[in-house]
Every structure is written in C-alpha cells, then in structure tokens.
Amino acid sequence: MASTDPSTICSDEELLQGVSQGQVHLFGELVRRYERELYGYLRRYLGDAALAEDVFQNTFLQLYLKSNQYEAGRPVKPWLYTIATHQAIDAMRRQGRHQAVSLDEKRATEDVGDTRSLLEMLESREQDPLDSVQGEERRLRVRASVEQLPEFLRQVVLLAYYQGLKYREIAEILDIPVGTVKSRLHAALVKLQQAWDTSASPRET
Amino acid sequence: MDEKLIGYCLNLLDDETQQEMEEYLRRHPEAQQRVHRLRKALAPLASDSLEDSPPPDLVTRTLGCIAEYRCQKLPMAPRVSPRQPMRQGWWRRPDFLAASILILSLVAVGVPFVFRSRHQAGVLRCADNLRNFHHALVDYADHNERREFPMIQENGACSFAGSFIPLLHDAGMLDERLMTNCTNEGGSPPRRLTTRQLKDCYDHRRSEYDHLTHELGGNYAYSLGYRQGGGLHGLSRAHDGYLPIMADRPPFYGCEPPVLEKNSPNHGGQGQNVLSVDGSVSFRKTRFVNGDDIYLNRNQKICAGQDERDSVLGASDAKPAP
Numbered sequence: 001m002a003s004t005d006p007s008t009i010c011s012d013e014e015l016l017q018g019v020s021q022g023q024v025h026l027f028g029e030l031v032r033r034y035e036r037e038l039y040g041y042l043r044r045y046l047g048d049a050a051l052a053e054d055v056f057q058n059t060f061l062q063l064y065l066k067s068n069q070y071e072a073g074r075p076v077k078p079w080l081y082t083i084a085t086h087q088a089i090d091a092m093r094r095q096g097r098h099q100a101v102s103l104d105e106k107r108a109t110e111d112v113g114d115t116r117s118l119l120e121m122l123e124s125r126e127q128d129p130l131d132s133v134q135g136e137e138r139r140l141r142v143r144a145s146v147e148q149l150p151e152f153l154r155q156v157v158l159l160a161y162y163q164g165l166k167y168r169e170i171a172e173i174l175d176i177p178v179g180t181v182k183s184r185l186h187a188a189l190v191k192l193q194q195a196w197d198t199s200a201s202p203r204e205t
Numbered sequence: 206m207d208e209k210l211i212g213y214c215l216n217l218l219d220d221e222t223q224q225e226m227e228e229y230l231r232r233h234p235e236a237q238q239r240v241h242r243l244r245k246a247l248a249p250l251a252s253d254s255l256e257d258s259p260p261p262d263l264v265t266r267t268l269g270c271i272a273e274y275r276c277q278k279l280p281m282a283p284r285v286s287p288r289q290p291m292r293q294g295w296w297r298r299p300d301f302l303a304a305s306i307l308i309l310s311l312v313a314v315g316v317p318f319v320f321r322s323r324h325q326a327g328v329l330r331c332a333d334n335l336r337n338f339h340h341a342l343v344d345y346a347d348h349n350e351r352r353e354f355p356m357i358q359e360n361g362a363c364s365f366a367g368s369f370i371p372l373l374h375d376a377g378m379l380d381e382r383l384m385t386n387c388t389n390e391g392g393s394p395p396r397r398l399t400t401r402q403l404k405d406c407y408d409h410r411r412s413e414y415d416h417l418t419h420e421l422g423g424n425y426a427y428s429l430g431y432r433q434g435g436g437l438h439g440l441s442r443a444h445d446g447y448l449p450i451m452a453d454r455p456p457f458y459g460c461e462p463p464v465l466e467k468n469s470p471n472h473g474g475q476g477q478n479v480l481s482v483d484g485s486v487s488f489r490k491t492r493f494v495n496g497d498d499i500y501l502n503r504n505q506k507i508c509a510g511q512d513e514r515d516s517v518l519g520a521s522d523a524k525p526a527p
Binding site: 037083157 | 377
C-alpha cells in the first residue's frame with residue numbers, strides 16, 4: 001500500500017501553524033494546494049501571465065514572512081487572498097494600471113445597483129441577450145465585460161463567482177462590511193447585464 | 206431579498222442561511238421562478254470559467270524564491286569540528302590576561318556597534334512604514350475631488366490626530382502592512398475601527414473614546430492642519446511637497462505641556478523620521494524642518510498651524526483647537 005504524506009491530510013491552518021513553529025517543509029504543501037486556484041485568480045485579476053506569476057511568488061513569500069505572526073485557528077484562505085489582492089494592486093500600481101476611482105463615484109455606482117433591482121431588470125426582459133452568441137465569441141464577450149467593470153466591482157465578481165468564496169470571506173479579504181459586498185455584487189451584475197444587452201442589441205436590430 | 210437570492214444562486218451564503226433559503230424556496234414557488242431566472246441570467250459567466258493553467262514549474266520557482274530569501278536572511282552557521290581535548294595547564298596567567306583584554310576590547314567595540322545597528326534597523330523599518338502610509342494617504346487623496354489627505358476636524362468624534370486611522374479604514378486604505386506602533390523593537394498593526402464606531406464611543410462611551418484618542422495614532426504624529434480665513438484646513442496633494450504630514454510622535458502627548466526642542470522618544474531621542482507630502486521620508490536629528498518646529502505651531506502651542514507653512518504634527522490625542 002502506498003504511504004500517504006501526512007502533510008497532505010492536514011488542514012491549511014494546521015500546515016501554517018506547523019510552519020510558524022519551524023516545520024518549514026510544510027510550506028511547500030500549502031503552495032501546491034493553492035497553485036491552481038490562486039494563480040487562476042491572479043491571472044484573471046491582472047490579465048497578464050508573467051505578472052500573475054510574479055505576484056503569486058510574492059504572495060507566498062509574504063505569507064512565509066508573516067507566518068510567525070499566524071494566530072492558531074485563523075482561516076488561512078481569506079488571509080492568503082487578502083495578501084494576493086494587495087500584492088496584485090501594488091503590482092498594478094507599479095505599472096500605472098491601478099484604477100483610482102473617487103469615493104463619490106464608488107457610492108454612485110453602488111447606488112445604481114440599489115435603485116434598479118437586478119430581478120426587476122430580468123423580469124422586463126424577453127430574451128437573454130447572449131443566447132444567440134455561442135462558443136469562443138461568447139467567452140470573449142463575457143471576459144471583456146467583466147474586465148470593463150470598475151476594479152472594486154470586478155474584485156467582488158472574481159471572488160464571488162470565479163473563486164467561489166462566501167460573502168463573509170470576501171468581506172474579510174477586501175476589509176469591507178458584508179453589506180457592501182452584497183451591494184457591490186448586485187451593482188456589478190446589473191452592469192454586466194446592461195453590458196450584455198448593449199453588446200447584443202446591434203446584431204438583433 | 207435580491208442579495209439573498211443572488212447569494213443562494215452563487216452559493217455565497219453561510220450554510221445555515223443557505224438551508225433557510227432552501228426552506229423558503231420550498232414554500233414559495235414564485236421565488237423559485239426568480240432563482241431560475243437569475244441562474245439563467247448569470248449563466249453566460251460560466252462560459253469564461255475555465256481557469257488558465259499555471260506554468261509547470263511555478264511551485265518549484267516559488268519555493269526556490271523563498272529558499273533564496275531564507276538563505277540571505279539566515280546564513281547557515283559554519284560547521285564546527287569537534288573540539289580537541291584541551292591539555293591541562295595550557296592556559297597560563299599571561300594568556301588569561303591577553304584573552305581578557307581581547308574580550309573587553311571586543312565588548313567595548315561590539316556592544317555599541319550592536320546597539321547602533323539595531324537603532325539603524327529600527328529607523329529604516331519605521332521609514333519604510335511611513336512610505337507605506339504615504340501610499341495609503343495618496344490613495345485616500347486621489348479618491349476625493351479636492352485631493353485632500355484625511356483631515357482632522359475641529360469638533361466631534363474625529364477631532365484628534367489619531368482619527369486619521371479610522372478615516373483611512375473607512376476608505377479601505379488601511380492595508381495590512383501598516384503599523385501604528387513602530388519602534389526599534391518592532392511594530393504592531395493599527396486598530397481597525399470605523400468612524401461610525403468611533404462616533405458611537407464619542408456619543409455613548411466617553412471613557413472608552415478618551416482611551417481611543419491616545420491609542421489610535423500609536424506612536425506616530427499626524428498633521429493637525431492649519432488656519433486660514435477663519436477656518437481649519439487640512440493638507441492636500443496640491444500643497445508644497447516638502448511640508449511634513451506625518452512623523453514619529455513628539456516627546457509629549459496632546460494633553461501634556463509641550464517640551465521644547467527634545468526629539469521623539471521613538472528612536473532613543475536621537476531624531477525622528479518625517480514624512481513629507483511628496484512621499485519623501487528623512488531622519489532628522491532635530492525637529493525643525495525649514496526652521497519650523499514640526500511639533501508646535503509658531504506660538505509654541507499644540508494646535509493647528511497659523512498658516513499652511515506652519516506645520517504641526519500632533520501625537521494621537523492632540524487636537525487642532527488649543
């Protein structure tokens with residue numbers, strides 16, 4: 001019978017606790033465990049493979065450096081995403097790509113989502129705008145529409161939809177209240193629907 | 206309800222709320238229809254759900270990068286060969302004397318060197334922390350039309366220097382690298398408190414609020430603003446780049462009588478790091494920048510400056526009003 005490496009059955013929290021107590025070899029398992037998921041997140045967030053690699057490496061270097069501050073039991077995943085998100089923002093800022101959005105604009109965008117409900121919008125719609133578009137074209141249109149969202153809305157869509165994190169975890173990662181996560185996601189989905197409506201309408205007419 | 210339905214569709218709710226929603230949906234067919242409509246509307250997102258594969262050696266390179274860092278940080282001690290048994294009577298009195306002189310010389314030279322290195326490391330770490338604060342302050346300023354840095358108010362809950370921390374927190378600019386207690390011995394992160402929570406303390410729990418006024422700014426000092434045209438003004442990105450905005454804390458708190466000329470206690474009284482509006486950080490051996498005492502206004506009071514060139518950086522509890 002093949003022997004199982006004990007580190008593979010440890011939780012993330014147990015692994016990091018071990019690292020913080022000097023069992024540095026456990027860190028490799030943590031990197032392997034999040035390789036695909038975190039790289040995917042950064043690749044999508046940054047839109048650049050080389051930059052995503054750099055940020056991935058910096059994220060784990062930071063996690064390693066902070067591992068001695070780890071408090072036993074603290075969930076590792078949101079912490080890791082917090083570091084990754086900050087590192088990604090820093091990287092974009094260095095490249096001059098970070099979007100500086102005014103707080104007023106932020107509030108205004110979130111309010112748009114609040115005033116016109118997503119469900120009301122869907123109820124008044126007769127046909128789904130992207131029904132007629134399939135395959136690669138559909139994928140490209142969807143990706144472009146997500147990329148065009150303001151950064152603070154795009155973050156929430158990536159974490160909620162593509163990374164499958166819970167409202168509570170997203171709030172922790174972005175350091176905002178859960179209510180704000182909900183309203184941002186709502187606003188983002190309204191904007192996406194509007195973008196899809198717009199992109200589909202010229203073809204239908 | 207929309208948010209709950211969206212959360213339910215995307216599995217964003219906690220397990221308990223998810224179950225409650227399932228129960229609710231069983232009893233409300235019209236809600237089921239809405240969920241169906243939502244799922245259909247969100248379906249296009251799935252067409253781009255395929256993740257890009259990471260490069261094949263990403264894990265190896267990441268671990269290599271960490272190993273490299275560890276090697277730089279913690280050089281391996283040279284392997285020491287087992288000591289040869291010492292011959293009895295090998296040490297003579299002159300040897301002891303010579304060895305003692307050597308050890309004393311090493312201690313005399315080495316101890317100050319260690320202290321100096323530690324002091325320099327503390328100063329550099331603190332300067333780095335102030336640069337990080339500058340990023341946060343600039344982000345804050347870039348998010349408002351007047352490009353103002355967090356401004357301490359004349360009255361109310363945010364009328365003390367340390368309240369710039371909750372203002373940054375509200376704007377989402379308080380990232381985890383920032384420390385409000387940064388000394389030669391290390392640092393600790395700021396308390397994450399919103400202005401709403403601060404106001405709640407101000408309105409209902411005054412003793413806790415008083416404690417917070419001392420605690421929030423840690424051992425840093427922040428600009429109390431200046432008077433112009435009868436009003437209180439804060440610094441903005443439009444101000445001269447050399448003007449100080451943040452520094453190591455002064456040798457007195459806001460509630461204490463000011464001490465003249467003494468340096469900040471943060472770095473053993475040898476000087477203070479000063480962050481300017483343009484993001485530069487300098488370690489100054491006196492507390493004067495262009496002839497201006499950064500800890501007091503021209504009347505030698507702990508309150509807002511008399512004009513925009515009269516910089517006053519107050520300890521956490523210091524207020525713009527005298």
